Amino acid sequence: MKEYAKEMKIQDLDTAQLERAASMLKAIAHPMRIAILSHLEEGTRLTVTEIHKLLNIEQSTTSHHLGILKDKGVLVSQREGKNTYYSLKHESLQNIVNCVSKCTVNL
Template sequence: MTNVSSLEVRIEKKKLERAAYVLKCVAHPVRISIIDLLEQRTRLTVSELQEVLKIEQSLLSHHLTNMRDKGVVNTQREGKNVYYFLTDVSITNIIDCINGCKVF
């Protein structure tokens, strides 16, 4: 058995927990799609997302609330519409990971 005494996880505990928490949010087909769409259009209303994704309004709303709770997206209301946008566009790097790793 190799010596392992110098080996340690290079990510601190709090960061690990936060990362897992946010990744869990990303780990859903609809929510990955939303990230992809918001990379293309900067901001989209719920109706626009619904038109593209073709899922029930309330289900989409639940997904969006989930993503906002975790800081992945943010909102701005304009009249009847609520625009959703990525809090940090660099989260789209996850999609590059998906496309660049055979495991996915």
């Protein structure tokens, strides 16, 4: 189940919230993790196998990156039978992926 929070401004956040935000951004700040997030846009749910095939990386590497993103509150997982599906914990995280894509076009 995804969590939604009311829109807040940075100055409204307390120290603990800023620490959590920084931790999430650090987790995202890796080329492979940004690529993973780009495939989980708009409510998409994917398994480890689907992600590792999309990115052409080892399944163990994919699991490692997914674990970090989940641990830092960026992703959620839902087990269905033999499969575990990953998705964005907060749909607004899609804005970060969009921003990174737009900001790197003209570098």
